[in-house]
Amino acid sequence: MAYLSVAVPVPLRQLFTYTHSTPLEAGVRVQVPFGPRKLVGVVIDVIDEDSHEIENVKKLKSVEAVIDEYPIVDGVLLKMAQWLWQYYHHAPGEVLHAMLPVLLRKGEKAQLVPEERVRLTSVGEQSQSNTLSRAPKQKAFFEALQTSSLSAQQSRKLYGAPAVKAVIDKSLAEIVEVVPELKPKIWLSTMKVAQKPTPDTEQSVAIAALNRQQDNFAISLLEGVTGSGKTEVYLQAIEPLLAAGKQILILVPEIGLTPQTVSRFEKRFNIDVGVLHSQLSDKARLRVWQRARAGELGIIIGTRSAIFTPLKTPGMIIVDEEHDESFKQQDGLRYHARDLAAMRAKQHSIPLLLGSATPALESLNNALNGRYAHLHLTRRAGGAQHTQLHVLDAREQPLHYGISQALLTIMRQHINAGNQVLVFVNRRGYAPALLCHHCGETVMCKRCDRPYTVHKSQNRLQCHHCAGTRVMPRQCEACHSSTLVTAGTGTEQVEDGLMSLFPDAKQVRIDSDTVRGKDKLHSTLDAINRQEYQLLVGTQILSKGHHFPHVTLVAVLDCDGALFSADFRAPEKLAQLVTQLAGRAGRAAKPGEMWLQTHNPHHPLLQDLVNNGYGHFARHALTERKAAGLPPYISQFVVRCESIDSAQAFSFLQGCRGVFTSYSNELEMNGPFPSLIEKRQGRFRFMLICSHQKRAPLHEALRQSLPFLQSLHQAPKVRWSVDIDPTDFS
Ligand SMILES: Nc1ncnc2c1ncn2[C@@H]1O[C@H](COP(=O)(O)OP(=O)(O)OP(=O)(O)O)[C@@H](O)[C@H]1O
Numbered sequence: 001m002a003y004l005s006v007a008v009p010v011p012l013r014q015l016f017t018y019t020h021s022t023p024l025e026a027g028v029r030v031q032v033p034f035g036p037r038k039l040v041g042v043v044i045d046v047i048d049e050d051s052h053e054i055e056n057v058k059k060l061k062s063v064e065a066v067i068d069e070y071p072i073v074d075g076v077l078l079k080m081a082q083w084l085w086q087y088y089h090h091a092p093g094e095v096l097h098a099m100l101p102v103l104l105r106k107g108e109k110a111q112l113v114p115e116e117r118v119r120l121t122s123v124g125e126q127s128q129s130n131t132l133s134r135a136p137k138q139k140a141f142f143e144a145l146q147t148s149s150l151s152a153q154q155s156r157k158l159y160g161a162p163a164v165k166a167v168i169d170k171s172l173a174e175i176v177e178v179v180p181e182l183k184p185k186i187w188l189s190t191m192k193v194a195q196k197p198t199p200d201t202e203q204s205v206a207i208a209a210l211n212r213q214q215d216n217f218a219i220s221l222l223e224g225v226t227g228s229g230k231t232e233v234y235l236q237a238i239e240p241l242l243a244a245g246k247q248i249l250i251l252v253p254e255i256g257l258t259p260q261t262v263s264r265f266e267k268r269f270n271i272d273v274g275v276l277h278s279q280l281s282d283k284a285r286l287r288v289w290q291r292a293r294a295g296e297l298g299i300i301i302g303t304r305s306a307i308f309t310p311l312k313t314p315g316m317i318i319v320d321e322e323h324d325e326s327f328k329q330q331d332g333l334r335y336h337a338r339d340l341a342a343m344r345a346k347q348h349s350i351p352l353l354l355g356s357a358t359p360a361l362e363s364l365n366n367a368l369n370g371r372y373a374h375l376h377l378t379r380r381a382g383g384a385q386h387t388q389l390h391v392l393d394a395r396e397q398p399l400h401y402g403i404s405q406a407l408l409t410i411m412r413q414h415i416n417a418g419n420q421v422l423v424f425v426n427r428r429g430y431a432p433a434l435l436c437h438h439c440g441e442t443v444m445c446k447r448c449d450r451p452y453t454v455h456k457s458q459n460r461l462q463c464h465h466c467a468g469t470r471v472m473p474r475q476c477e478a479c480h481s482s483t484l485v486t487a488g489t490g491t492e493q494v495e496d497g498l499m500s501l502f503p504d505a506k507q508v509r510i511d512s513d514t515v516r517g518k519d520k521l522h523s524t525l526d527a528i529n530r531q532e533y534q535l536l537v538g539t540q541i542l543s544k545g546h547h548f549p550h551v552t553l554v555a556v557l558d559c560d561g562a563l564f565s566a567d568f569r570a571p572e573k574l575a576q577l578v579t580q581l582a583g584r585a586g587r588a589a590k591p592g593e594m595w596l597q598t599h600n601p602h603h604p605l606l607q608d609l610v611n612n613g614y615g616h617f618a619r620h621a622l623t624e625r626k627a628a629g630l631p632p633y634i635s636q637f638v639v640r641c642e643s644i645d646s647a648q649a650f651s652f653l654q655g656c657r658g659v660f661t662s663y664s665n666e667l668e669m670n671g672p673f674p675s676l677i678e679k680r681q682g683r684f685r686f687m688l689i690c691s692h693q694k695r696a697p698l699h700e701a702l703r704q705s706l707p708f709l710q711s712l713h714q715a716p717k718v719r720w721s722v723d724i725d726p727t728d729f730s
């Protein structure tokens with residue numbers, strides 16, 4: 001009889017002991033009884049029979065079924081899991097579930113599933129391709145089949161479904177189900193490096209430094225201004241690794257993962273790139289997972305959770321746009337993929353490369369204090385010039401749909417010169433509020449106590465906090481007046497306005513209302529680069545790493561709100577946004593400029609950015625953080641609590657504060673106070689921020705306190721969670 005320590009997917013911060021006739025390897029999935037349910041758990045360890053860890057031997061249940069013949073979570077990923085549940089104080093079973101593809105969580109086989117392939121029939125084998133010479137696509141397809149069978153999906157993509165069908169209908173080919181074989185390093189058979197630009201001096205220095213790190217753990221920050229050729233550095237730095245049969249894992253922001261990014265890597269090396277993002281089907285995700293694990297994929301590009309992809313021959317991890325907020329998971333297991341990447345690179349003894357034009361202050365600090373190697377690209381690649389930033393004083397200016405006359409004039413010049421203009425608006429919808437012109441009453445979402453956003457095109461109001469919607473009211477609920485007016489400007493209104501101000505220019509709006517689904521965004525981006533539009537209006541989406549060679553002007557309509565946020569990270573986020581937006585302009589031959597329209601033209605943050613750039617701003621912001629005793633100079637966690645009963649949520653956090661105080665008088669505590677969004681979906685939201693100069697005592701205090709927090713009498717009645725190294729206080 002063996003005793004197994006199993007991670008079971010339940011929200012409890014512990015492992016569970018089960019018995020089995022023989023010991024099982026760590027990383028094997030098992031089906032276990034849990035109360036009335038049967039769950040898929042992962043074996044973490046075999047416990048020694050004499051160990052005092054085993055209590056109540058008679059009560060122990062046994063494993064019902066062993067799912068895997070061999071471990072599907074390898075040693076490094078198991079270590080990572082352990083680190084995750086300890087560092088984030090999370091339930092082990094939930095950690096392992098988060099790490100596995102959905103189908104494996106459900107207990108499906110980890111072996112490859114059969115795939116549809118097209119191959120020649122015996123008739124086809126005896127036929128000549130010139131019988132198809134009147135149908136060139138069919139002929140090309142047939143000729144390809146003469147060399148080898150092809151996946152049905154790939155065939156339809158390459159030759160078109162009608163051609164594939166026609167060849168099959170002529171009995172020349174047939175579809176068969178085959179269990180594919182996985183071959184490690186298969187990319188070496190097709191790999192061929194395409195023509196590449198000669199790196200400039202700074203790029204060469206960076207590439208050489210990265211080449212020296214092969215087979216060693218090291219973290220580098222590549223701080224390179226927008227358009228400086230960071231991607232080119234990645235491409236040249238990974239080339240020798242790929243050629244040596246090593247796999248490269250590249251993490252990119254949620255919205256930055258475009259077919260253009262993927263094809264750049266595919267084209268350079270003439271290899272198949274594995275892609276992982278949130279909109280992939282479960283089956284497709286599992287397939288990439290399997291191919292990566294078998295060592296068949298040389299490059300895997302994915303968003304946050306791709307950091308859990310198993311690798312057979314790891315060579316390097318790259319985190320592109322490493323400052324991006326989407327690398328932090330904001331619910332459930334609140335991990336930061338950048339931190340995990342560091343942890344993982346260390347386990348594999350491979351280098352980690354972080355790249356950004358606007359590094360997170362955390363990363364910059366590590367580069368400045370020597371913990372990371374610091375690589376610089378200060379010039380734009382291919383001779384492109386830096387974008388000129390300017391502040392535009394909007395005070396006392398008449399605004400047309402939120403745009404001043406001076407800005408309209410500048411926009412006109414750029415459009416007349418045949419260039420594209422990007423207009424950034426920080427909110428989607430028509431207007432952020434609807435109010436009564438007679439009594440001033442604002443139409444509010446009662447569940448969130450926030451004004452509804454007007455969506456004129458849908459003739460509805462939408463709450464941007466809970467996504468609740470309602471029809472547009474005809475009269476004020478308070479005074480019944482029928483004169484309702486909008487306040488503030490959103491993308492829809494700017495789009496309307498620009499249509500009347502620039503009737504000759506074609507424009508496109510890009511926000512989450514207009515680009516639902518990944519394909520829509522991609523086709524729109526392609527159309528922009530074909531110069532089908534002169535005016536681009538949009539939200540944050542437009543700032544994310546896109547290459548717009550024809551944009552020469554970026555206009556920011558309003559950044560005043562962000563200048564006065566209560567969130568200490570707001571200046572950093574604003575500086576990153578402004579810099580990334582500016583980076584969309586002047587990327588090719590034509591120089592670019594950016595105008596920031598504001599009512600606070602002398603604000604020090606704006607002045608610093610405009611005159612000195614992000615690098616200067618960030619270094620100054622670090623000294624301010626240090627003086628104020630804020631991260632990255634201290635460690636933090638936040639306990640959040642939500643309840644329909646505001647007093648209960650507050651008193652739970654007060655209880656937490658009491659527990660922490662009794663454990664340690666060294667913790668600095670702020671709160672409980674209301675979150676920046678005080679109410680959402682009918683629940684009042686509070687938080688308690690806990691800080692300490694050192695990470696270890698802070699985490700130890702939390703670890704010791706957690707059981708007591710769980711047993712506070714309000715705990716079962718409220719929703720609460722712990723967020724380690726929080727980045728978002730909304
Ligand atoms: N050494 C070089 N010589 C000529 N062109 C180059 C060189 N390096 C890069 N480029 C080109 O310059 C453009 C910008 O490069 P790249 O996309 O790599 O920059 P980036 O720093 O990743 O951009 P961003 O962070 O702003 O998205 C690309 O079109 C790229 O092909």
Ligand SMILES: [Zn+2]
Nearest residue numbers: 445448463466
């Ligand atoms: Zn709401």
